[in-house]
Amino acid sequence: MADTDIATDETSRLIASNKVEGTAVYNRDREKLGSIYNFMVTKREGRVEYAALQFGGLFGLGSDYYPLPWDVLTYDTEQGGYVVDLDKKVLEQAPRYGADSEPTFDRDYGREVYGYYGINYPF
Template identity: 35%
Template sequence: MTIQSTGYNTANTNRAGMGTGPVLASSTLNGENVRNASGEDLGEIKDLMIDTASGTIQYAVLSFGGWLGMGDKLFAVPWNSMRLDTENHCLVLDVLKDRLKDAPGFDKDHWPDFADTTFTNRISSYYH
């Protein structure tokens, strides 16, 4: 992850890493490693889901499991459940690896309807 040379103002950021610091291209986060607070590898960011009405990131699509990209399970993780760790160049999701394995997920051929309130409520309650 490359942050602009102006630095990243972590003192003025919220849990999702948004604040008064420099902006990032969404492509910068694709492929970014995700770890939990214990440092366990939870996978990597495959995509970001953006609310077209507000222009804000609502979910990061996290790829976890599988081998060499095959058999990965995908998870929609609320963006506000993650934080950007610029020191270790990763995103941090405060969830145990075993809990993530049991999280509601999907595969690359069967994406959920992110506009479905039943889906979004289920995801939100799982991670908060």
């Protein structure tokens, strides 16, 4: 295969970051919760630690960002988006931040976020 034949945006196993951003996120009841705003990747290992779910507000204005451990997201090809096993009420109480108050993404914050979802913080 020549270098020009390499897929740069999506394969059966990989997807480019610009295709993940903006992807819808649904709960198990097929209710749209929001969309992926961006995601945070560890610099050395290249592992996705969080996906920031943009949720609330109107047309993106007044939205908050909810960091979700990547492991709570499951891609559903039928819906064309990610699915989380969360009720809106649970999500509304989750750790979040506003556009003007991004947290320090350190280990303590990671433990808080992962702990809220009942997952051991692996980093």
